[in-house]
Structures are given as C-alpha cells and as structure tokens.
Amino acid sequence: MSEKGAEPGEWPVVVRVPVEPVEAAVEADAVDAALSHGALAVRGPLFGVAAQGEEDGRRWRVVVEVTHGCPQQARDALNSLLWFRAKDEVKSLEERRALLAAVARLESEYVDELTVLATRYRVVRAEEYAGLDAQGDLEVPRPTDPEPLTPDWSRGASSPRTDDGLVLDPDAPLSPLQAAERLSLRTLVYSGTRFPEPVLADSARAVESHPDVLLMPAGFLVVERSAADDVWTPASSLLATAHDARRTLDFSLVWWLPRHRGLIPYDAAMDVDARTLAPGAGPAAAELTVFAEAADRLRAGRVNEVEAGGTAYRIARSRRLLRWGPDGPEGPRPSDINTHAPEALHPRLDENGTVHFEAAEDDSAL
Numbered sequence: 354m355s356e357k358g359a360e361p362g363e364w365p366v367v368v369r370v371p372v373e374p375v376e377a378a379v380e381a382d383a384v385d386a387a388l389s390h391g392a393l394a395v396r397g398p399l400f401g402v403a404a405q406g407e408e409d410g411r412r413w414r415v416v417v418e419v420t421h422g423c424p425q426q427a428r429d430a431l432n433s434l435l436w437f438r439a440k441d442e443v444k445s446l447e448e449r450r451a452l453l454a455a456v457a458r459l460e461s462e463y464v465d466e467l468t469v470l471a472t473r474y475r476v477v478r479a480e481e482y483a484g485l486d487a488q489g490d491l492e493v494p495r496p497t498d499p500e501p502l503t504p505d506w507s508r509g510a511s512s513p514r515t516d517d518g519l520v521l522d523p524d525a526p527l528s529p530l531q532a533a534e535r536l537s538l539r540t541l542v543y544s545g546t547r548f549p550e551p552v553l554a555d556s557a558r559a560v561e562s563h564p565d566v567l568l569m570p571a572g573f574l575v576v577e578r579s580a581a582d583d584v585w586t587p588a589s590s591l592l593a594t595a596h597d598a599r600r601t602l603d604f605s606l607v608w609w610l611p612r613h614r615g616l617i618p619y620d621a622a623m624d625v626d627a628r629t630l631a632p633g634a635g636p637a638a639a640e641l642t643v644f645a646e647a648a649d650r651l652r653a654g655r656v657n658e659v660e661a662g663g664t665a666y667r668i669a670r671s672r673r674l675l676r677w678g679p680d681g682p683e684g685p686r687p688s689d690i691n692t693h694a695p696e697a698l699h700p701r702l703d704e705n706g707t708v709h710f711e712a713a714e715d716d717s718a719l
Contacts, residue, residue, distance in 0.1 A: 369526035382495040383530045390484030390492040399481050400427040405473045413681055418516040419479045420591045423692045424685040427476045432459040436699045450704050460697045465684045477682040479673040491585050491669040493657040494595035504596055513593040523567055523677055538566050538674055555686040563676035563683040572671045573598040580663045598668045606648040616641055
C-alpha cells in the first residue's frame with residue numbers, strides 16, 4: 354500500500370484530548386504501539402452490512418459484522434437477518450411482504466444496497482491491517498485492550514459478537530492519535546505489481562469517491578508461523594476480544610490439531626482431547642503432550658504466543674478502516690471477488706408467516 358497525493362476535501366475531524374485516567378492510559382498505549390509497530394501490513398478487504406434509518410443522520414449501524422471474506426457472504430448474512438425478521442418480528446402483512454421481497458432479491462441478485470421499511474441496508478467494505486515492528490512481527494493485544502476479570506476457558510462460554518451494536522459515526526470525537534491515524538490513512542491505496550490492474554484502478558478511484566476514512570474497533574485473531582517460514586498466516590476468524598482468540602487457540606491445540614494430525618480419531622467423543630489422552634496415548638503420547646502443555650502455557654495468564662510442534666502461534670491485534678464518502682461507507686468494488694452466487698438459504702416463508710419445509714426438501718432432492 355502507498356499514499357496517493359489527492360486532496361481529501363473538507364472532512365473535519367473533531368479531536369478531544371483524553372482527561373479520564375482510563376482514556377489517558379488507552380491513548381498512551383496507542384502512542385507506544387505507534388512507536389514500536391509503526392509499519393502496516395494490509396491483509397485485504399472484509400465485508401459486512403450497515404443500516405441507516407431516517408433518524409440516524411450521518412450515522413450507520415452495523416447489523417452484520419464486518420468480518421466476512423467476500424461481499425456475497427455479507428449478503429447471505431443480510432438474507433438470513435431479514436428472513437428471520439419476517440418470520441418472527443413483523444406486526445403486519447405489509448411488513449412481512451416488504452421483507453420477503455428483499456429476501457427474494459438477495460436470493461437471486463448481487464445486491465449491494467436496498468431499502469426495506471424505511472431502512473437502508475448497505476454491504477460495506479473495510480480494509481483490514483495490522484501493525485508491524487522492526488522485525489516484521491505483528492502487534493499483539495495492548496495492555497488496555499478489554500480482558501475479562503476471570504477468564505472463562507469452557508467451550509460453551511458465551512462471547513461478545515464482533516461489531517455488536519457498533520455505530521459508525523463520522524462526526525464522533527477522536528483522541529489525538531486516532532485523529533492522526535485517520536488523517537494519515539485517507540490517501541492509502543493499493544500499489545505494486547502483485548495487484549491486478551483492475552484492483553489498482555478501483556483503489557485509486559475509492560480515494561476520490563470516498564475521501565475520508567473511519568477507524569473501526571480493533572479485533573483479534575490467531576496467526577501462525579512454521580519454523581520453515583517467516584510469514585505469519587491467519588489461523589482463525591476475527592474475534593471481538595483477545596481472550597476469545599486465546600480460547601480459540603486453546604481449542605485448536607487440544608482438540609482440532611490432534612484430530613487433524615491423526616493423533617485422535619475424528620469420531621472420538623467431544624470431550625476427548627490432548628489433555629485427557631496424553632498420559633496413556635501410546636505412540637501419540639509425546640505429540641499430544643506437546644499440544645496439551647502449549648495450551649496450559651496459554652492459560653497461565655495473558656499469554657500472546659506459544660510454540661508447539663515447530664509452529665509458533667500468536668494472538669494478533671487487527672485493525673480495520675472503512676472508506677467514507679458523502680453518502681456514507683464504501684460498498685464493494687467491481688474488482689472484489691464473490692466466492693459463490695446468490696441462492697435461497699431458507700425454506701419458503703409465505704406472507705402469513707408459514708414456513709414451507711416441504712419445498713426445501715423437494716429442492717434438495719433434485
């Protein structure tokens with residue numbers, strides 16, 4: 354990525370100096386991170402859905418988390434959101450008809466924006482990036498990132514949803530460092546020979562059509578790097594908290610990886626994992642012990658990196674930005690790739706609220 358020398362126009366930024374102790378600590382952490390992880394690694398676009406009602410002004414509300422890898426995944430999530438709303442929440446036939454009409458479009462068209470019952474829904478595009486230090490290592494969670502007072506490692510533990518209740522407000526006041534980051538990223542564009550020409554052209558146009566950026570809350574994910582490689586690669590989806598990412602890694606170390614490597618049969622009971630099997634697992638005991646001990650080290654505190662079987666696993670801190678224009682957040686670009694086509698995701702729901710499961714069964718038999 355590089356900076357493009359374009360005038361962003363009149364997009365004022367409201368700066369508020371932190372005065373509360375917690376706010377000041379968060380800002381101090383951000384300053385430290387800017388100094389230690391000043392370079393940026395851009396992973397690529399993520400997609401979600403934002404909604405805007407008549408009372409929202411310039412604000413948009415995230416209704417589908419901005420974590421999806423392609424626009425169609427976000428459309429599918431909007432399809433489900435509207436289908437269940439039509440099934441469970443409507444107060445009249447007119448409301449259900451309007452929602453079902455939107456669902457019908459989403460089942461057959463690549464829809465990036467539609468209006469239903471006076472609410473605009475837009476598929477939005479964010480750029481995901483992370484800080485790098487001088488050695489090329491990804492930034493880990495900061496001391497002031499939210500952490501539970503008592504970590505819950507149980508597999509059934511509830512977790513906050515990424516972007517749950519998030520309001521995208523371009524006029525919200527920013528701390529000095531947030532304002533500096535926002536201003537510095539306004540002219541960020543793709544560059545280099547590894548990007549196809551249509552991707553480069555779309556990126557350059559986006560700076561003109563959506564000259565401002567809005568910074569989204571940080572997310573967290575597991576990344577991994579083998580002994581034979583010097584590149585960190587994603588090993589999980591984007592999660593709301595660092596502890597969620599650690600718990601995901603814990604499950605992977607003791608449950609998923611042993612099965613993936615043939616140390617535990619896939620058809621073993623759910624409660625069978627590296628911790629329960631390692632003491633008496635015969636030839637696999639040594640490898641299972643390695644995974645179990647790595648998971649135990651992870652649980653010892655706010656640990657952000659462990660090694661097991663020649664692979665390093667890290668909890669990485671990810672950031673996202675939305676490009677913003679006169680009409681709000683940027684949508685998908687022509688060069689963004691859809692991994693699949695629109696399709697019906699749920700049984701037919703009629704305007705009276707009856708679900709026709711037999712129709713779905715007939716379709717699956719074709």
